Amino acid sequence: MRQDKIDCSLCNAHASSLFRFCGHQTLELIDAHKSSNAYRKGQIIFFEGNQPLGLFCVNKGVFKIYKAGPDGKEQILYLAKPGDFLGYRALIADEPYTASAEALDESVACFVPRDEFIKVLEAQPDLSRKLMQSLCHELGIAADRLTSMAQKTVRERLAETLLLLYDSFGKENEVQIGIQLPREDIANITGTSTETAIRLLSELKSDGVISLQGKRIHIQDLPALRRIARTYA
Amino acid sequence: MRQDKIDCSLCNAHASSLFRFCGHQTLELIDAHKSSNAYRKGQIIFFEGNQPLGLFCVNKGVFKIYKAGPDGKEQILYLAKPGDFLGYRALIADEPYTASAEALDESVACFVPRDEFIKVLEAQPDLSRKLMQSLCHELGIAADRLTSMAQKTVRERLAETLLLLYDSFGKENEVQIGIQLPREDIANITGTSTETAIRLLSELKSDGVISLQGKRIHIQDLPALRRIARTYA
DNA sequence: CGGCGGATTGATGAACTTCAACGGTTGTGG
């Protein structure tokens, strides 16, 4: 959808984007070649199986990145928020996308064409180094999640999901999780069925760990939630 | 354990190592600073939680890389064979190791000190690019495994494990899986209990898909195994 | 020969998925 182009240097998410490791001139170069687009809720910005043509950088809103499992059930891999890069994995690996990305809200993302991004990457060792560092960090997180998925109960993983949402979207001085997801999405992050997610959420509620008002979730007892999730973090 | 230093250029695994993207001079530089070590079966080369001091490159044998789950049960993340880098994830992310590495056989690995590796990385854009590409590829594989772990049955994941072992260690013109693992390791790759792994292995055997002679596993019906694993690959 | 660790098998119970049904809300076309 139409959207005026956003200057990287003026972007509200600039401080949390990897592009902050670029020089001023490079930012202008990126600006010169990129485009900005608005997406409505539910709109998909790339599909699993397609060839990546460039890199997306989230300016506003949230995107879910997910794959289809063998029965068509979706597995949400992560949620991307302002400042996050999207689609760079496939771009750099030189593979088709292995996941799809869908806007969960009214969102805005900028698009940097492949060649331009590669060029910038080669010209900016700082950016390149930070990106590699970020990739390595992500890989460690992926290994953690794999282990959780393999060894923890659904209840424990659901608690992890809530903590993840709270850490990523929780507001300051607030106990409310700053993002409202349908139960199905919560289930698809956790790796369970919607019904089980619902049942365990209401169990956590009756245990006084969280409270629920529709899609709004408040965390009443953070230490208890961490204890349930059995995270050492 | 003592081990004569192995020249990178003479290494039997050189052709499958990322170091093949280094120039001749750089290889000699690496040689000048590295050491080679032999490890006995069961010996651990680094521990989860420790600080990485450098990079390992497998010359001979197989290492399992694993994390401890919340109950102490190990989750095997992958198996490293000759030519594979080990420990670079933590090194580059600048974090403590998030997993441990243990020799499964009599093995040999070379060790390149941190500073030397970083220096080489910065001086060799080719190596750096290929490493980043490899990281991105790994990240995609990790997402696949996560989805499998979340959505597939143990039977399906066990079939995947066998296919993985076959693809990574299977010999040419052979149906035998070229690595012998204890049942417990097979279970810890798959993400199940040893007993369940044993039961499902013997089930696959009575279905005529595989045959078993102790730790040796032969694949009798590869298409059937793929069908069971439900891999599109 | 006795002992030990890995492999196997059986029994039991808990954790989850699946299928079904139902209430509430929203949105939309008539």
Add this chain to the structure above:
DNA sequence: CCACAACCGTTGAAGTTCATCAATCCGCCG
């Protein structure tokens, strides 16, 4: 403005899949 459909959330009932606990067996080593 209403009626109806579609969607989401919730709850109940069955049935499976797996983990766990226990016992036994087997191959190998000292």
